[in-house]
Amino acid sequence: MTRLAGPQGIWNSPYNGEYWRDSQGAERYRRGLYTFLKRTAPYPMYTNFDASSREVCTVRRIRTNTPLQALNLLNDQSFLEAARGLAERTLKAKSDAKSRIIYAFRLTTCRAPSAEELVRLQALLAKLKSRYQADPESAKKLGGTPEQAAWTMVAKVLLNLDETITKE
Amino acid sequence: MHDFEFEQTVLRDMTRRTFFKQIGYGIGGLALSSLLADSPLAQTMSQDPMAAKKPHFPAKAKNVIFLFMAGAPSQVDLFDYKPTLMKYNGEACPEEYLKGERFAFIKGTPKLLGSPYKFEQVGQSGQWVSELLPHFKEIADDVAVVRTMQTSQFNHAPAQIFMNTGFQLPGRPSMGSWLTYGLGTENRDLPGFVVLLSGENNPDGGKACWSSGFLPTVYQGVEFRSEGDAVLFVSDPDGVPKEVRRDTLDALRDLNQMKFKQTLDPEIETRISQYELAYRMQTSVPELMDVKGEKPETLEMYGAEPGKKSFANNCLLARRLEERGTRFVQLYHRGWDNHGTGEGDDIKHKLPRLCQEVDKAAAALIKDLKQRGLLDETIVVWGGEFGRTPMNEGRAGSTYMGRDHHPHAFTMWMAGGGIKPGIVGETDDLGYKSTSDSVDVHDLHATLLHLLGMDHTRLTYSFQGRNFRLTDVFGNVVDKLIA
Numbered sequence: 001m002t003r004l005a006g007p008q009g010i011w012n013s014p015y016n017g018e019y020w021r022d023s024q025g026a027e028r029y030r031r032g033l034y035t036f037l038k039r040t041a042p043y044p045m046y047t048n049f050d051a052s053s054r055e056v057c058t059v060r061r062i063r064t065n066t067p068l069q070a071l072n073l074l075n076d077q078s079f080l081e082a083a084r085g086l087a088e089r090t091l092k093a094k095s096d097a098k099s100r101i102i103y104a105f106r107l108t109t110c111r112a113p114s115a116e117e118l119v120r121l122q123a124l125l126a127k128l129k130s131r132y133q134a135d136p137e138s139a140k141k142l143g144g145t146p147e148q149a150a151w152t153m154v155a156k157v158l159l160n161l162d163e164t165i166t167k168e
Numbered sequence: 169m170h171d172f173e174f175e176q177t178v179l180r181d182m183t184r185r186t187f188f189k190q191i192g193y194g195i196g197g198l199a200l201s202s203l204l205a206d207s208p209l210a211q212t213m214s215q216d217p218m219a220a221k222k223p224h225f226p227a228k229a230k231n232v233i234f235l236f237m238a239g240a241p242s243q244v245d246l247f248d249y250k251p252t253l254m255k256y257n258g259e260a261c262p263e264e265y266l267k268g269e270r271f272a273f274i275k276g277t278p279k280l281l282g283s284p285y286k287f288e289q290v291g292q293s294g295q296w297v298s299e300l301l302p303h304f305k306e307i308a309d310d311v312a313v314v315r316t317m318q319t320s321q322f323n324h325a326p327a328q329i330f331m332n333t334g335f336q337l338p339g340r341p342s343m344g345s346w347l348t349y350g351l352g353t354e355n356r357d358l359p360g361f362v363v364l365l366s367g368e369n370n371p372d373g374g375k376a377c378w379s380s381g382f383l384p385t386v387y388q389g390v391e392f393r394s395e396g397d398a399v400l401f402v403s404d405p406d407g408v409p410k411e412v413r414r415d416t417l418d419a420l421r422d423l424n425q426m427k428f429k430q431t432l433d434p435e436i437e438t439r440i441s442q443y444e445l446a447y448r449m450q451t452s453v454p455e456l457m458d459v460k461g462e463k464p465e466t467l468e469m470y471g472a473e474p475g476k477k478s479f480a481n482n483c484l485l486a487r488r489l490e491e492r493g494t495r496f497v498q499l500y501h502r503g504w505d506n507h508g509t510g511e512g513d514d515i516k517h518k519l520p521r522l523c524q525e526v527d528k529a530a531a532a533l534i535k536d537l538k539q540r541g542l543l544d545e546t547i548v549v550w551g552g553e554f555g556r557t558p559m560n561e562g563r564a565g566s567t568y569m570g571r572d573h574h575p576h577a578f579t580m581w582m583a584g585g586g587i588k589p590g591i592v593g594e595t596d597d598l599g600y601k602s603t604s605d606s607v608d609v610h611d612l613h614a615t616l617l618h619l620l621g622m623d624h625t626r627l628t629y630s631f632q633g634r635n636f637r638l639t640d641v642f643g644n645v646v647d648k649l650i651a
Contacts, residue, residue, distance in 0.1 A: 044400050050375055062338065062376060065385035065438050067359060068399060070446035074413075075401035116426055124419040131412055142407030149407065157416050162424050162439040 048072045073160050080152075083159055084143055087151035097125060101154070108158040121154065128153050217386045217441060218360055220352040223621025228651070229585025230354070230545040232347065232616065233486045233497045235530055237552035238328060238371040239504035242571050243579035244558050244599045245283045245515060246523070248315050249296030252597035253558050254282030261559045265600055271557070272322055272573045273507065278559035280598065281569060284516065295591055300523040303531035310534055310543070311583040312649050316593025316602035319554050319609050322573045324505070327553035328373035331609055334638050338376035341629070343613065344496035345380040345387040346638045350627045351620065354493035357452035359390035359445065362489055364482040366394055367502035367525075378498060382631040386438040389498065392485075395477040399453045417447055456488055470532040480529035487536050490546055501526055504552055507561050508570015515569040534583055543584045547619060549612075551580025558598045577602045580612070586619040588651040607646055614643035619650065 022028070035043055039054055048068045052058040073079050086104060094100040101121045105113040113121065132139040132146035139149035158164060244250055260277050287296040291308035321327035326336040333340035341349070344361035353360025363378045371377050378389025392398040404413055421440050428436040459467070459474050462484070467473075471480040479501045486497045503522050508514040530550055537543040555578020556571035563570070577595045593605040614624040617638065624643050628635040637643075 062379050066390050067442045067446035067449055070443045071401040075405055080405050120422050127415050138407045138409050153416050157420050160420055162436045163427055
């Protein structure tokens with residue numbers, strides 16, 4: 001089962017038996033803005049990224065950068081799905097590895113990769129492909145063929161670049 | 169690459185934050201990299217920012233566990249025995265005390281409120297301790313009790329931020345950040361500065377209490393959850409074997425490094441090291457949290473019930489972090505704000521409950537560290553952001569016993585590495601003001617840093633054209649606290 005919410009039990013309300021249900025279908029991919037919030041059981045990702053508790057106003061957000069945020073972006077199911085989505089889009093849009101990397105890189109960073117960056121990403125792709133070809137079981141768990149799995153993890157790297165995460 | 173082109177790249181990619189940082193050093197594009205190489209900033213950047221560093225002089229302690237009693241406990245009901253105050257219980261507070269005073273809630277002339285609790289003399293020192301703290305009595309001879317702490321702030325959020333950062337507004341680095349900046353940390357598989365929360369809600373000062381302020385964010389406190397999994401998303405997703413995880417992190421590091429070389433933005437370095445730490449935490453955190461190896465007697469001593477959100481569990485976890493070399497562990501327990509507006513926040517019902525939640529585990533922590541030989545290298549500090557008035561608050565005619573915020577004299581205790589057990593400071597007969605040895609927040613900071621081998625005037629960071637310190641321009645080491 002995949003869960004958009006992350007940890008189980010976040011929302012087991014003792015009062016009315018309510019619990020967090022993963023959204024299905026198109027609902028699943030709403031923007032975070034529409035995530036239902038309960039003040040007493042905050043959405044874990046928002047806590048990791050210092051969202052306000054909503055008890056007081058937030059005049060200024062303080063700068064943070066913790067390993068908890070890294071784990072969140074790497075391992076949270078919803079971010080994995082995002083990487084899978086980017087991989088699918090990339091595979092559809094272009095037909096060769098090089099132009100696919102450039103395409104995905106531009107989508108995440110709004111610029112073309114340098115020659116050095118391109119080489120590094122090509123090396124990563126080749127390595128991941130051979131890993132997943134040797135281990136199709138893992139590729140399947142990630143939701144596809146070795147090719148798709150490798151691209152999902154390349155997309156994961158692009159989505160975790162400091163340049164992608166940092167808005168400044 | 170041609171130098172001119174290099175300059176163009178640097179200029180183009182310079183972000184706003186690095187621009188201002190570099191302007192701070194008074195240098196521009198082309199000479200940037202060579203000049204920066206000699207600057208202190210570049211020195212911190214070129215090494216692992218969390219690597220253990222040598223202190224200024226030989227240290228008496230290595231690590232700190234700070235038990236922050238958020239909400240501010242009542243000193244006159246717990247540590248500062250005042251028979252005179254008890255004798256004049258219910259009388260109007262003398263005018264001389266109230267002149268020019270500002271209170272958070274008290275209006276008019278309040279009545280004195282003697283403690284309703286019995287005190288007894290304990291241990292070698294013969295210090296007076298309240299009946300609310302039966303377990304503290306067992307460690308009384310191991311701790312230094314400072315009865316004359318004072319602060320400049322009398323509301324929770326600014327006072328908590330002041331106690332943590334030496335300044336009442338958010339934006340300065342906290343104690344734990346300064347410590348990890350100055351000393352690094354010995355266990356590179358866990359964060360060097362960990363925050364654990366318990367009690368009825370989060371500290372009023374919020375995350376500013378463990379912020380790294382203007383220091384690189386690698387030094388900020390990492391908050392572990394006290395319920396369920398301590399750290400979320402610690403396992404790799406299905407279909408991502410360890411080797412794949414490593415491949416992707418290697419690529420991520422290399423690509424971030426390329427960007428860093430262009431921009432020299434230290435936040436990218438932080439990003440790289442936080443991803444690497446996250447990777448190591450995937451192994452170290454499950455090991456840390458697995459208390460199966462703890463003896464039942466140990467759990468019983470703390471009153472810890474694994475899996476429950478409690479101060480006791482957090483104390484046990486603090487010891488486990490300490491054993492693993494974590495530099496600074498800070499526990500917050502919120503709920504001491506006993507104004508007496510009802511049963512939920514008064515001296516008669518609420519205060520005893522809080523003491524029950526905290527007393528046993530705090531004493532167990534000292535005993536446990538001691539029996540493991542860790543107390544010599546660890547300083548444990550217990551206390552809140554201010555104290556409570558010797559007068560009854562009586563907000564809107566409330567008949568419940570309660571006390572308002574009181575910054576002039578309050579009690580903190582500390583024990584362990586280099587701390588001399590005993591009593592520091594005396595207060596007047598009402599416990600209102602100190603009559604000897606006032607210790608203010610900056611003095612506390614200076615003393616803690618001293619015990620950790622740091623001269624508080626030399627632990628500085630250059631920001632906005634000035635060298636900043638945890639102690640700002642204040643702070644004296646309290647000799648009476650040092651063994």
